[in-house]
Amino acid sequence: MYETLALVGATGAVGRIVLEQLAQRELPFKRLKLLASARSVGKEVHFRGETIKVELLEPGAFKDIDLVIASTPDEVSAEFASWAVDAGSVVVDESGYWRMDPKVPLVVPEVNPDAVDHHHGIIASPNCSTTQMVVALAPLHRAARVRRVVVSTYQATSGAGLAGNEELNDSIRSALVGQTHPPKTFQHPIGFNLIPQIGSEKHEGYTSEEMKMVYETRKILGDEEMQICPTCVRVPVASGHSESILVETERPLSIEEAKELLGQGEGITIVDDLSNGKYPMPRDCDGKDDVFIGRIRKDISGGNGIAFWCVSDNLRKGAATNAVQIAELMIKRSAMKTS
Amino acid sequence: MYETLALVGATGAVGRIVLEQLAQRELPFKRLKLLASARSVGKEVHFRGETIKVELLEPGAFKDIDLVIASTPDEVSAEFASWAVDAGSVVVDESGYWRMDPKVPLVVPEVNPDAVDHHHGIIASPNCSTTQMVVALAPLHRAARVRRVVVSTYQATSGAGLAGNEELNDSIRSALVGQTHPPKTFQHPIGFNLIPQIGSEKHEGYTSEEMKMVYETRKILGDEEMQICPTCVRVPVASGHSESILVETERPLSIEEAKELLGQGEGITIVDDLSNGKYPMPRDCDGKDDVFIGRIRKDISGGNGIAFWCVSDNLRKGAATNAVQIAELMIKRSAMKTS
Structure with missing residues (x-):
């Protein structure tokens, strides 16, 4: 079950569209946490009638987070992904850092949806x-x-x-x-x-x-x-x-x-x-x-x-849309397993 | 020998550059005539310290003209080329109209210079x-x-x-x-x-x-x-x-x-x-x-x-420069024959 979702890089070009897509596609999660670097901490983002404050991306940030969607530079992803995985989260990552790792599925939901089942905590979204x-x-x-x-x-x-x-x-x-x-x-x-x-x-x-x-x-x-x-x-x-x-x-x-x-x-x-x-x-x-x-x-x-x-x-199918579709796919498959 | 040159379409984007190139490359002709449609007749163009008035492109315009460089739409070339050829001029044509005619050489001087020798009054310059x-x-x-x-x-x-x-x-x-x-x-x-x-x-x-x-x-x-x-x-x-x-x-x-x-x-x-x-x-x-x-x-x-x-x-190698290079090549070959 994926009830809590964190978005890393919410204030970037792709992050903004991820937020739009999460609202439009009505993903069934209960809580959204927004994470970013120190520069963006405290910024306020409106989502589904709520105002959410951006929090600091740090090792303890992923406690109780089920699913992460991340749009960050490669070097940021290289660092934070293990924080999230260690906390038990699954990361859908937009960066280039993990894509060619043999343990990381690289997924386009229309093309290879089954690959999401074989992750070790990280699923990568391809280059645009x-x-x-x-x-x-x-x-x-x-x-x-x-x-x-x-x-x-x-x-x-x-x-x-x-x-x-x-x-x-x-x-x-x-x-x-x-x-x-x-x-x-x-x-x-x-x-x-x-x-x-x-x-x-x-x-x-x-x-x-x-x-x-x-x-x-x-x-x-x-x-x-x-x-x-x-x-x-x-x-x-x-x-x-x-x-x-x-x-x-x-x-x-x-x-x-x-x-x-x-x-x-x-x-x-x-x-x-x-x-x-x-x-x-x-x-x-x-x-x-x-x-x-x-x-x-x-x-x-x-x-x-x-x-x-x-x-x-x-920024859509090449980035935000594909990541949100991966998250949707995981939520759907998780619901099928538990029903 | 090519002593008199006519430029058809002198006021267009390519024609302007042909004029620049004729001056810079010092082509050895004695007289330059500028021809265009009624809309441009009377316009004055400066060339090598002279002021030349644009004259009307009409059937009689090519009397005593040895060489023509033309940059016009296809339909204009289709009409005037025979006027020039009938008057004994050789036409270097930029338009698309004559390029695939088997009797018309299509020439890029660096590539197929010898083709200029086999013309029947018209030589075409290719698409840019x-x-x-x-x-x-x-x-x-x-x-x-x-x-x-x-x-x-x-x-x-x-x-x-x-x-x-x-x-x-x-x-x-x-x-x-x-x-x-x-x-x-x-x-x-x-x-x-x-x-x-x-x-x-x-x-x-x-x-x-x-x-x-x-x-x-x-x-x-x-x-x-x-x-x-x-x-x-x-x-x-x-x-x-x-x-x-x-x-x-x-x-x-x-x-x-x-x-x-x-x-x-x-x-x-x-x-x-x-x-x-x-x-x-x-x-x-x-x-x-x-x-x-x-x-x-x-x-x-x-x-x-x-x-x-x-x-x-x-507009240069793709059009004006190539046409002027063809004219240069013909003047050079003509000089070799007569010397």
């Missing part, structure tokens, strides 16, 4: 660019076994939190009056620009963000032989990651079958009518929970390829 | 997104035969001319104050957004812009069996097209050899030092003539693949 791609790949993989993925991303500045969007606005305002705004959050000015680097150099010329898309996708889909070539690019868009994806499958898929599979895929909304100018775009997907897919077509470069365009709100 | 890709592919193709290309583009609004950039600025300014600016030049609002459609639906779910990248690349590289899967996307960047490119070659290329080939490629500047945050970005390539390449790495999804990132100023 991975989550939406995996939702799209899952139905194709189940039906025809995905062997290869070539993906180029167009990632929003909100992926770097509230500071990312402030910097986008500042950079754009400066550029509009012919000035340069010195970048802090990003490596280079992002207004009217593209930055083909997210994260640091990691493996043979690929960045850490790109390698997350490789390793996390394989882990979630349970297929270590899936080959993935990612290029991750930051674009001057506030909200919503977009991905140009080419998939090759073991069994050839006709375009009709691929469209049918994607259309039936859980968590997927199809927007695909090129002749009438209809396809997913970041501004239309802002604030929505689904993964939106369009421009579905046969790869005309040979192979058993399907090409498509995939957009999702990176 | 094709030109920069072909400059990058050429050295790899010569050394190892390119069999397959998967490309996702990030295309600037200046590709739609001066109106495209005005709409980008208006759309961004409106969005910053929470309003929507009704799109005219683009199909949808472009500020803080991405539009995965450039051109109209053309072939099996691909757009006209995407199919230009397929057909024109094959024609320029002289290889009808080259397989290309493009995704063309408009991004909120004013100037500079970017492309995420994956290339498969017949003969496997090591990453060292690929870097060497690209580094020696004509018209290419390498900016490739990920660990120090160095790679091509549109704001850095604005106003430059080269094709900039970085993020060169082995395709980690199998095959003989090389992945890289390619940026170029779409």
